Amino acid sequence: MLYLDTSAFLKLYIRELGSEQVQAMVVRQSEPLPVWEILEMELGNALHLKVFRGELDADEAVHQYSLFRQRQAKGFYFVPEIRRAQLMADFRELSERTPRIGCWTMDILHVACAMQLGAQSFLTFDRRQRELAELTESFTVPDLT
Numbered sequence: 001m002l003y004l005d006t007s008a009f010l011k012l013y014i015r016e017l018g019s020e021q022v023q024a025m026v027v028r029q030s031e032p033l034p035v036w037e038i039l040e041m042e043l044g045n046a047l048h049l050k051v052f053r054g055e056l057d058a059d060e061a062v063h064q065y066s067l068f069r070q071r072q073a074k075g076f077y078f079v080p081e082i083r084r085a086q087l088m089a090d091f092r093e094l095s096e097r098t099p100r101i102g103c104w105t106m107d108i109l110h111v112a113c114a115m116q117l118g119a120q121s122f123l124t125f126d127r128r129q130r131e132l133a134e135l136t137e138s139f140t141v142p143d144l145t
Contacts (some may be wrong), residue, residue, distance in 0.1 A: 006039060007124055007126050014050065037079070126145070
């Protein structure tokens with residue numbers, strides 16, 4: 001299973017540096033991508049932030065979110081079963097690395113979720129999150145930078 005954090009998932013909808021890499025990796029796998037509630041919320045907010053920053057037209061943001069919903073309905077994505085108690089336990093353990101790495105809460109939650117789901121690969125464009133994911137030794141973490 002391939003797990004995309006928000007920085008990678010957004011590149012499926014917004015043409016940015018690295019979009020082609022993410023597309024190629026997603027196309028090579030046969031199973032749907034896990035998209036839990038947090039990732040869906042972050043996608044919506046990331047599109048809104050692009051509008052705020054003047055990087056995206058509001059109508060285009062609505063269109064891209066609609067495209068996400070269409071793909072979701074077609075089975076490109078699935079909502080994974082998350083065991084919240086295990087997620088929090090993994091979060092607490094991973095957060096012990098924050099003083100050295102400097103991870104944000106959402107970075108840690110994404111890595112903890114990917115661990116729980118048994119992902120084989122973790123895609124991110126965030127340097128600190130990549131370092132945290134690599135330290136878990138739970139999955140491959142391609143260097144996309």
